[in-house]
Amino acid sequence: MDLRVFTEPQQGATYETLLRVAKAAEDLHYGAFFRSDHYLHMGSVDGLPGPTDAWITLAGLARETERIRLGTLMTAGTFRLPGVLAIQVAQVDQMSGGRVELGLGSGWYEAEHEAYGIPFPKEKFGRLEEQLAVVTGLWNTPVGERFTYEGEFYRLKDSPALPKPTQPKVPVLIGGHGAKRTPALAARYADEFNIPFASLEDTERQFRRVRAAAVEAGRSGDDLVYSNALVACVGRTDLEVKRRADAIGRDVEELKANGLAGSPAEVVERIAQFQGVGSQRMYVQMLDLDDLDHLELIASAVMPQLV
Numbered sequence: 525m526d527l528r529v530f531t532e533p534q535q536g537a538t539y540e541t542l543l544r545v546a547k548a549a550e551d552l553h554y555g556a557f558f559r560s561d562h563y564l565h566m567g568s569v570d571g572l573p574g575p576t577d578a579w580i581t582l583a584g585l586a587r588e589t590e591r592i593r594l595g596t597l598m599t600a601g602t603f604r605l606p607g608v609l610a611i612q613v614a615q616v617d618q619m620s621g622g623r624v625e626l627g628l629g630s631g632w633y634e635a636e637h638e639a640y641g642i643p644f645p646k647e648k649f650g651r652l653e654e655q656l657a658v659v660t661g662l663w664n665t666p667v668g669e670r671f672t673y674e675g676e677f678y679r680l681k682d683s684p685a686l687p688k689p690t691q692p693k694v695p696v697l698i699g700g701h702g703a704k705r706t707p708a709l710a711a712r713y714a715d716e717f718n719i720p721f722a723s724l725e726d727t728e729r730q731f732r733r734v735r736a737a738a739v740e741a742g743r744s745g746d747d748l749v750y751s752n753a754l755v756a757c758v759g760r761t762d763l764e765v766k767r768r769a770d771a772i773g774r775d776v777e778e779l780k781a782n783g784l785a786g787s788p789a790e791v792v793e794r795i796a797q798f799q800g801v802g803s804q805r806m807y808v809q810m811l812d813l814d815d816l817d818h819l820e821l822i823a824s825a826v827m828p829q830l831v
Contacts, residue, residue: 534562557595559578591623656713755785760788
């Protein structure tokens, strides 16, 4: 079971805060540092000092870290044209020496689009499908050849399809709860399927759908990595667990029901339950980014017990 750090900077974080978390995650041997891609806070927090851009952040981290993998859960397809996104991700992959992964989703948070003047199209899923075709098509076009694409939403003509990522294949993550179109899209384009904030039952059901869609698309279900994202609230004592829950405005029992909460032993058992329904990777959502001791506790008391 691979543990990765997942952050939500729109809730209030500077680049320097994210850099501290990423460097700590690297030193503690987490598998990756991932961040969300949002421009507006959610809930009762004030979001100060304001949002940071996902790919600008990852470009900086690419130069200031050495080993840890870097990526998004999920880049919002509404924020970027696919040709531009392909250039951005390829460049950050070069800057990192080949450590980037692209999670790409359709975009869903209408309020942030209104707040920053970003168009919020009605038909988002069809756009996402074409974005995946364009981004992967540009990367897969051999150097010296040209890429042309005629879609309903995007058209590229005679593109040189440059630059190329450092990695022969940048891992692509697709995720979500959709019963039909999402598994089919994952089967066609994804190296990893992620289901965020899901129960054991929903996780097992969705993984089964994706495996079936992969077989239908001519792939093996085992071609994909299957992962979850869950909020973490771990403590050595009940008091420490409650302190961490209070710091993020959550209830301990709710977190135990819906996340990774409690003692290290309880969290190890909880992760094993997800592993039992097919999860191979866990994105540990860290909401209090100033609590680096939390990262260290999970690394020292949870990570060594996982298989």
